[in-house]
Amino acid sequence: MAIAPADSPQCSPPQASKTDAGNRDIGEQLMLMKRCLMPSRLLIAGLFVLMFGTWPLGATPAAATPIGKVRVDVRIARDAAHAVVTLDRPVLQFDFEPGDVVRDGVFDMLTPGLTFLGERVTGTTPFRHFELRVRPATREYDAKYPSFYSIGDGGLIFMPALKGNETAWRTQFTIRMQSGQVRAPASGSIAGGYVYVGPAALVSKLPDLVVVADPGTPRWLVDRSQAELATAVRYFTKAMGMKLPRTPVLIVKNIEDGTGFVGDVTPGSVTALRFHGAASGLPTSEINRIQGFVLHEAFHFWNGGVARVAKGTPSWLHEGGADYAALMAGHTSGTLSDADVSQRLADALTNCKSGLESEGNKPLAALSFLSNRVRYPCGMILQWAIDLRIRQASGDRQNILDIWGKVIRAAAKQRETTYSLKDFYAAAGIDDPATFAPVALIVDQGGGDRWETLVTALEAFGADVSTIATPDTRRPALLFHLLEQNCKALPKGASYGFYLNDGVLKLQSPAGCSVLADDPVIKAIEGANPVALSAETYAAVQGKCVSGAGVRLTTGDGRTLVAACTAPLKPAPKGYVVKAWKKSSPA
Structure with a gap:
């Protein structure tokens, strides 16, 4: 998922919940919330395998030899998705595949005598069939895909939400189309991602893009989103040196609750953009961030679709890589000036510091979950540092996008089409990350005294950074x-x-x-x-x-x-000022 970098809502943590929806921590970018509606969250992942097959959808690959087969028949209506699950043998319990998906609160068990809790269906007697209703999502969660949400009289279903635990079951999906319904993507296996099922009238087929727009979305927002995505795909196709294997699908929906926007990407080059509160118009500051938002999402077509992150790869590489790639694309196009880039990086540096301070100043490697407050800004700073190193070593003939292209092309040639953090370091010429100060300081070392050292390390590669309360x-x-x-x-x-x-x-x-x-x-x-x-x-x-x-x-x-105020207000924290984000090129 992705996050846009300015004028974000600021939200507090509710009681006893894990941080999951904020990545901006100081100023308008500061996100001090735990479970509030993501304003500028660009939530993108593309964490599932890209598969091709024939209609109906093929069986999902299993990590180990499964013991049984399960068929999931899905039909879509405006108010819900319905899934009929048929097992090839009777069981007392059935587990869905764990993953970054929201099931709690939206899955309703319709079969008498069975219960659903967490990821498990349980019966008091053996069962082979059950039916679920999946209600539309009503809120956003950090790093989790909604199982289903409505698009006009149809809907968008995240198929992995209905996948059986792959260590025990081989899952086959079939979508039962109703009269007048179409689907997007229109062909190939989408067992690993989103699929739209609904009225054909909501689907527009452009030369290089398929667009599905909810009727409640303002036309100007649909036009802006599709234009930005088409431009982004052309840019990254050239930068990565690879075309996408499928025509991208853009899903656009406006939701009146909340503010800001959220995006997801899944295999098959499908991106779902959810704007909040746009029907009555968006502030100028939000409109200006749409390009970066879409660029971030588009980059995930490559670093989460054409190639995908290997298991165990930290999310800061995937998300920070997309954030920084979007920043560089905006700069290359002339939309963002050097001053704009410097401001975005200053915000990210401030937010990374405050995000890790909120985690006890632990290193990234010591955190079991990287919240939006950490993975986006810290990921961007790490990408910036690596970019500076590449530019310095190559005499400014190469940059971070050249490295990403190398990594993705190499991964795409492999059977598993995956890349790891080690692969990325190797492509960037970093033989030992422990000897590269920015990585060592943020990823491997804790403590509050590392931040001054980090500034020194960035300046050694040509940046000009200082701190001040603002x-x-x-x-x-x-x-x-x-x-x-x-x-x-x-x-x-x-x-x-x-x-x-x-x-x-x-x-x-x-x-x-x-x-x-x-x-x-x-x-x-x-x-x-x-x-x-x-x-x-x-x-x-x-x-x-x-x-x-x-x-x-x-x-x-x-x-x-x-x-009321009876507790002392601490001295104002200092934020970073980036006077120059890279060394000036010779005239």
Whole structure:
């Protein structure tokens, strides 16, 4: 999945949940949430094998010799997907394949006498058949694919959600088409990814792209998305030195809840883009990020489709690689200036630092799960460092995209079509990652003193980096300090945060946030501009919190709210400033 790099909603962790939806940690890019709606999450993975076959869909390959066969018959309606599962032998329990997919809360068991929990179907007596209803997803999860969501009077089904555990079962899928329905992709096996089934009227076949647009999606957004994707595919086809084996399929849907956008990529060159709150128009800052969002998704056609990551490969390579490739593509096209690239990298460096600090300053290699707050920004910084090294060693004749092309072409020639982190290091000429300081500092070494050393290492390759407290570092620190102390009675699963779009600051503060509840627009904090939050205003709030006098916030409709604050507000964190992201080329 992928994440766009600016003006993101800021969200807090709800109670007892694992971070899974934020990758921007300071300023508008800071994401301090755990389970809130991803605003700029570009969630992309392409983690399943690319397969070709004939209709109906072929059997999925098994990791070991399975003991049985299972047939899954799927039919799609607007309100749900229905799956009839038939086993070749009676069992007391049946397990689905574990994976990055959401089943809890959307799978309903329709067969009496059977129960479904987690990944397991259980019966009190042996069974060979059962039927499930898969309801449309209603929220986003970090690094997990929705099993199903509606597209007009049809829907998009993630087939691996219905796959039997491959150590025990060989799964065969069949889609039962209803009158008037078509599917996309229209041919080949899609047992490893998304497939649209629904009205033909929602499908547009362009020369180099198939587009499926939900009727609730604004036409301008569909046109912009398909134009950006077509351009991205042409760019990366040339950069990677490989054409895609299938015509890409673009799925576009607008969802009125929330803000921002989310994207997924699955085998067969299918990308599903979900925009939140776009029907009434998007802020200019969000519209400007669509190109980077789509470029990120498009790169996954190659680094997660043509070739795929080997088991055990850290997600920062896959996702950080797509983020940085999108950044370089935008720069090459002239859409992004050197100043734009420098700002994006400064944000990523700040976010990587704060993300790892939130994990106890552990190294990436010590984390069992890399949340969006970590894998995207830290992955981008590692790609940047490797890119600088390649440019320096080649006299600026090569860059990171040359390395990705080499890796993907080599993997595509193999039977398994996979690549590992070791393969990537080898292609980049890094024989021992422990001797390459940026990798050693972020991936293998912990502690808070590594960040100054990292700056020195980046500057050795031509970058110019410094640190300073800015409005973008003060704002989230101050607001989350106040929200944490006032949102003491949140409903289960609720979260808090804030949005900053086109200069308007709005809290995400549900019932349970005391005087800050009901998502007010904040016009002033202690009489000063909360967007251009100065050191003086920050110090004034620090004084109020020490005295326990409460902090005054002025709302957009003129009300004065006095937020409780009795805990000391720590000094404002510093963020990174990248004055030059690479050494200037000779004239």
